[in-house]
Amino acid sequence: MTRNLVCAVxxxxxxxxxxxxxxxxxxxxxxxxxxxxxxxISVLEPFHGExxxxxxxxxxxxxxxxxxPIDYAVTRGIFTEPEIARQxxxxxxxxxxxWKMARPPVPPKLATQMVSNxxxxxxxxxIAQQIxxxxxxxxxxxxxxxxxxxxxxxxxxxxxxxxxxGDGACKLIRVDSIQWVEKQNI
Numbered sequence: 196m197t198r199n200l201v202c203a204v205x206x207x208x209x210x211x212x213x214x215x216x217x218x219x220x221x222x223x224x225x226x227x228x229x230x231x232x233x234x235x236i237s238v239l240e241p242f243h244g245e246x247x248x249x250x251x252x253x254x255x256x257x258x259x260x261x262x263x264p265i266d267y268a269v270t271r272g273i274f275t276e277p278e279i280a281r282q283x284x285x286x287x288x289x290x291x292x293x294w295k296m297a298r299p300p301v302p303p304k305l306a307t308q309m310v311s312n313x314x315x316x317x318x319x320x321x322i323a324q325q326i327x328x329x330x331x332x333x334x335x336x337x338x339x340x341x342x343x344x345x346x347x348x349x350x351x352x353x354x355x356x357x358x359x360x361g362d363g364a365c366k367l368i369r370v371d372s373i374q375w376v377e378k379q380n381i
Contacts, residue, residue, distance in 0.1 A: 219231055220234075221260075222234075223261060223262045224260060224261055224262055224264045224317070224323070226317035226319040226320040226321070226322055226323035227320065231346075233345070233346055233347045234261075234344075234345070234346045236344055236369060237342060237343045238340045238342055238369075239340070239341045239353055239355060240341050240355065241339075241340055241341075242338070242339050242341045242366070242368055243336070243337065244271060244336070245271070245275065245335070245336050245337075245376060246267070246269035246270065246271050246275065246313075246334070246335055246337060247269060247271075247277075247280045247333070247379075248268070248269060248330065248332065248333045249268040249270060249280065249283055249294070249310070249331060250267075250268040251265055251266065251287075251327075252265065252266050253265050254266070254290070257290065258346075258349060259290060259314065259344075259349075259351060261346065262314075262316050262351070263315055263316050264326075265315050265326055265327060266287060266292075266315065266365075267312070267313045267315055267329065268285045268287055268292050268294065268310070268312055269310070270283065270309055270310050270311075271309055271311070271357075272309050273300065274309040274310060277332070277379050277381050279300060280332070280381050281381040282296050282297065282298075283295070283296045283310065284296070290312070290314065290365070291312065291362075292365075294310050307360050308357040308358060311366060312365045312366075313367075313368055314351075314353075314365055314366070315368055315370055316342065316344075316367065316368065316369040316370065317369075317370060318339060318369050318370055318371045319371075322370050322372070322373060325373050326373060330378070330380075331380075331381060332380050332381035333377070333378050333379065334375070334376040334378075334379065335373055335374065335376060336372075336374040337368065337370055337372070338370070338371050338373075339368050339369045339370040339372070340368070340369050340371070341353040341354075341355060341366060341367065342368070342369045343367070344367065351367060353366050353368065354366055354367075
């Protein structure tokens with residue numbers, strides 16, 4: 196009897212999570228247009244580039260999960276070279292990224308501009324499936340827009356340059372296209 200009750204509760208919790216991620220409130224995270232009155236996406240500027248994936252983290256339970264179901268920890272520029280990227284260790288948590296590298300091949304200030312946390316918003320349902328297929332080491336080409344999200348009291352705005360560090364320095368990208376340039380195990 197107790198085991199059946201535990202199974203029933205676990206099933207109900209799983210069902211609630213599936214239903215929540217499929218509700219209209221999560222339309223944006225599923226690659227659909229916003230239909231909730233207070234939700235709005237504003238384009239700030241076009242975005243594109245090639246990035247080496249250092250890691251990814253899925254989110255389901257925070258306020259931003261309604262828009263961005265996954266964050267990418269990425270490198271750019273010379274840090275996309277596999278022998279450099281493999282030296283970078285990361286820790287992703289609560290929409291933040293910490294990273295370290297024993298001996299960066301560039302000055303520290305420039306190194307901070309080569310590693311970034313990206314909050315990914317799918318532009319359509321196909322992209323919503325593709326963005327979860329990236330693996331550490333993949334070199335991907337991302338195309339889309341840097342955006343601002345408004346939802347009731349939430350204003351979530353993308354950084355527009357690579358110079359920032361800490362809260363507010365991340366890119367918030369609505370991805371229209373993701374292309375794998377190469378797959379690599381780093």
